[in-house]
Amino acid sequence: MELAPQSAQSHPDLCVSFDDWTRGRKIVSIGSNAGAERLPFQGWHHFKEAFAPEVIARAVNESRREVTSCLDPFGGSGTTALACQFLGIAPSTVEVNPYLADLIEAKLCSYDSDDLALDLHRVVTAVNSRRRGSLARFKHLPVTFIEAPGQERWIFNRNVAERIACHLDAIDELARPTHRRLFKAMLGGMLISVSNVLINGKGRRYRGNWQEREIPPRSVDQLFEERTRQAITEIHAHRMRRYRGYQVLRGSCLEQLSNSNRADLSVFSPPYPNSFDYTDVYNVELWMLGYLGDRDANRDLRMSTLCSHVQIKRQFSPAPKGSRRLTVALGRLARLKGELWSPWIPDMVGGYFHDMKEVIGALRERLNEQGEIWAVVGDSRYAGIRIQVANILADLAEPMGFEVVKVEPFRSMRASAQQGGQQELDETLLVLRKVGR
Structure with a gap:
């Protein structure tokens, strides 16, 4: 749904700013709200994986071009879009999960x-x-x-x-x-x-x-x-936000990004290739609230998500060329296939980077010149083989017309129980800038 843009209020001094919303809180990490004061709207639904809205403010401040519009292809809890409204920036977001899409729009909408x-x-x-x-x-x-x-x-x-x-x-x-x-x-x-x-x-x-x-x-x-x-x-x-318009697109970002508004910036956190079925996490809400009518609808929704897990059998797209790191990791996974808890893991990892390359390519088409991508991504590990997600995505993005501005690890995540559960996997901020024409 798209509302008519409403940016500058007649009395801008009465607007609720980003700093008013966040109240100058201290965050432990940009990749998580854990350990920080909970903000208004964050209590509407618990999101363990939501990143801190402070990363959007940082992206706007550090962007080479002035930011008046921002695009998030993985809407999730609505962090990017909501932060943009407080920053006075036009938000566009895409979300495949219909319950989460409604939750995002409920946060962005204006009410009496x-x-x-x-x-x-x-x-x-x-x-x-x-x-x-x-x-x-x-x-x-x-x-x-x-x-x-x-x-x-x-x-x-x-x-x-x-x-x-x-x-x-x-x-x-x-x-x-x-x-x-x-x-x-x-x-x-x-x-x-x-x-x-x-x-x-x-x-x-x-x-x-x-x-x-x-x-x-x-x-x-x-x-x-x-x-x-x-x-x-x-x-x-918080009704008097600096910008009160929005665009929420429902469906797979691989299909919906071409319908999104153009943007100066894209800030998001995609699913990690960690075999975590993010759709299944919201299975209770989807069924109880009537978003799913039968098992076929459930399967269709799960099949329309990014390739990040093996819990549902699907046809994985072949891994993209262009990253030696990815080629080496997939080769090692193939040789150790018998030791993996699922034989489909190598195909899933390859399919994940195929999908992410498609997302980056689609974002390039929607970004204005010198527009930037700020992505919070996480590594994974299978049979001791580390998948360096940020570096692989950087490898793939450069030939597509992006400059790699930074690859900034900021937090160590705990590996899965199958891998010993140690704090050994990086979460990383990847910043890409569109170059050329």
Whole structure:
């Protein structure tokens, strides 16, 4: 969705700036918000992998050309787009996950806080008037989602699922689509906390003693109301952003970047080639909120993501030429294929860099002259073989018309349990500048 640009306010001194939003907090690393004060809007949904918005401000300040527009091909939690609004920059973002795309747009959208409060009152009143919601709206869900006779495991107790259904029914009755989107996003952000599972590692796991866990149905109501009231407070306090327009494109960045607005800068963090299925992490929200209607829809969504994992069988594109580092790593992986926990890992790694080269090429077409890419990327390791992601991407980008401005490691990540779990994998800031014509 694209709104008409709204940049300079009639009273710019009344605008909420980036510094007002971040409050001069101290960050441990640009690659993570961990260890730093949580900012408004960050509590709407927990994102372990979200990078700090301070990297966008740094990119704008250090860019060779003046930045008036910015593009993020991997929208995620909306960090880049939201930071751009506070910086007075026109944001464009692409997100393949429909739940995350709605969450991003809910953060970027302009609202009347009084109207939001009235609609929240309508939802709360409707929910309180109903003892339980119909589980018929969840009939398409996999059988493990909701408690039923004869099941050994389930994600939601039946009474909790009925309260969630009540909220969804009430939200669906609201007249304004922007309010429905926001309230669904707030409900999605609390689903795991009222479930029998946790998101951990590379997927979800059941809580300890989950069978004995009591979740009073009214706690669902209270949590939703508290979270939504807090969101409305944040929206009201930060409504006068320096730029209030935006563009959110839904779908794969490999398909949607050609539809994005041109930009002076691109700041993003792509999935890492670490066999982490980022779509599956949001499986609960996607199913419960109705973004997925059946298993085919689930598979289609997972197949449309970047090649960064092997959990779903797919046809991986061949590895690109142009990086000796990549060729050597893939050769070593091929020789040790029998020692890998999945025989598809070499193909996945090659497919990952094929996809990332396509993304970089598409970004070059959308960037203005001297426009820059600021990418937060992470290495991976399989059978002791390190995949140097930033350096490989730099190798691939130079022949495509980019100057490598910097390759700046800033944090050491913990390797997977299969690799010993040591702090030995770099997270790196890669900066590329478009050159030539």
